[in-house]
Amino acid sequence: MVRVDGNGNGDSLVRVRGLDKKYQRGSEEIHVLQGLNLDVDAGEFVAFMGPSGSGKSTLLNLLGGIDLPTAGTITVANDEITHLSGSKLTEWRARHVGFVFQMYNLIPVLTAFQNVELPLLLTKLSKAERRKHVETAMALVELSDRMYHYPRQLSGGQEQRVGIARAIVADPTFLLCDEPTGDLDRKSADEVLSLLETLSRQHGKTILMVTHDPLAAERAHCILHLDKGVLTEGKKAGAAQ
């Protein structure tokens, strides 16, 4: 279930209450998020839409613990992350968040294999176990034959699939995807979206995705609109129920 009215029951995976984010740009204050509420249950696939500059990336960054809110709380799997110190937050990200970026953000000097292995370097897994996990993730994104290619030797769609493999390899609590298809042509975008759908349907992954593309949003269980600092339910909201 996904709710934006702040009345979710206590057992949602992600619970956001009164989230405020202000940016200071010179003397001007930009109030991007204004007392935003959100409840997302485990296994949901949510799409966030909204005009450019409405604060979608800001919201995702706050949920992923790479930025701090001005006010309000974010609780993920009963951990309130808005009170964690810098290093605790870093550890929390390693354990719970899989990021998928619009620009893929693969490390250019590392092979696909090494890129996907990165999150596992933060775990206690042995080298052999890491290899197994990487191979599984690469098989899931259908790039087993591109394991030792460097990012520049891959197409945009392939790069993004490596990016998704990297995001899921350590089995995080949820995936945060900021315009994962924003830089891709239709065909590659569809492949990536199908992949996300598979992850949601067959593997029960919780996915929060920002997109401008209505076709991309259609793949989600639920579309939320961000406007004027708060979320509203879109036409597909609640479809997953």
Next chain:
Amino acid sequence: MAIPLSYNLRSLRVRWTSTVVAVLGIAGTVGVFVAMLALARGFHATLVASGSADNAIVRRAGSTSEMESAVTLDQVKIMEDAPGVARDNTGPLVSPEVVVIAAFPLKSSGTDANVQVRGVSPKALSVRPSVKIVDGRFFHSGLNELVVGRNVAASYSGLGLGDTVKFGGGQWKVVGVFDAGGSAFDSEIWCDAAVLDQVYQRPLNIFQSVTARLTSPAALTQFKDALTSDPRMTVTVDREIEYYDKQSRALTTLITVLGSMVAAIMGIGAIFGALNTMYSAVSERSREIATMRAIGFGSGIIVLSFLFEAICIALIGGAIGCIIVLPLNGLTTGTMNWQTFSHLAFAFRITPSLLIAGIVFSLLMGILGGVPPAVRAARTRIAYALREL
């Protein structure tokens, strides 16, 4: 666990132009540093090799070098009878010596350079067994004959075996060449002290120093105590090796201090080179850093990763610097020995410990040039850096 080291190594290769600049800065600095210290060590080693632990050198009390010392014949007699002095069938092994400076033309430039001419006792070779005649023979007592050190034979024209030279108002014949094992004597000319006194019209029974061979290194105390407690003597007694060690100290210190200063100044430049390279690496890769931070790598890991990269630059530079100067090892050069105002030939000495010092120096530059950019990398604000395209 840390970010794979291949990340840093490959990044260095990708940004190779910038890397090369920083590497060369450090290589040049380490090269100069090692070369200067090798020079100081070579000089020191040459002078120290001149001395023997078995010998004592006696000078007038208070004189800092042979040049300003005076010892009378009566005093020499007392020394010959002193305890601890070695003897052979010719009697006590004692060489009263006088030293003058004479100018001879260098083969390389044709200009004159000062050579130390040492008037010695005919027993000089027994007093200093490390000195060996390698060509010709030793001088005959009472004749105007010279034996020259091998550096002298090699460096000056008109001082080869069989040559006749004029200096000090006398005519001399070179009858032998000696090898003093790379010591300062190799840059000297030896002749009979009595003949030298005559030619230079010096008083016959005044010497500048007396070198005595001891029965053992331990006999020095006995010998020294006997001389210094004797009211007829006002002399300083030094172990010969310590005397030369002291002699070398002024110039060794000068070269070391100058060399360190030059290396420090170059080092500051090299550190700035490394800083510049690493700062631009950090800003070019802010997106990569932000990505790794987002994935969950801590700021400490990021610092280590970039520091490692700077240290790689430094170590490559340090190794290149050492390799560049390595051929200098054993290369002979010369300098004015300010204690004797004569020319002294010696060789650069590059020792393993010197190379280690060079590498440690490069490491230091790498750390100083690497820490600030690494800290900046760790402070990358993730959300900001990810927005930048």
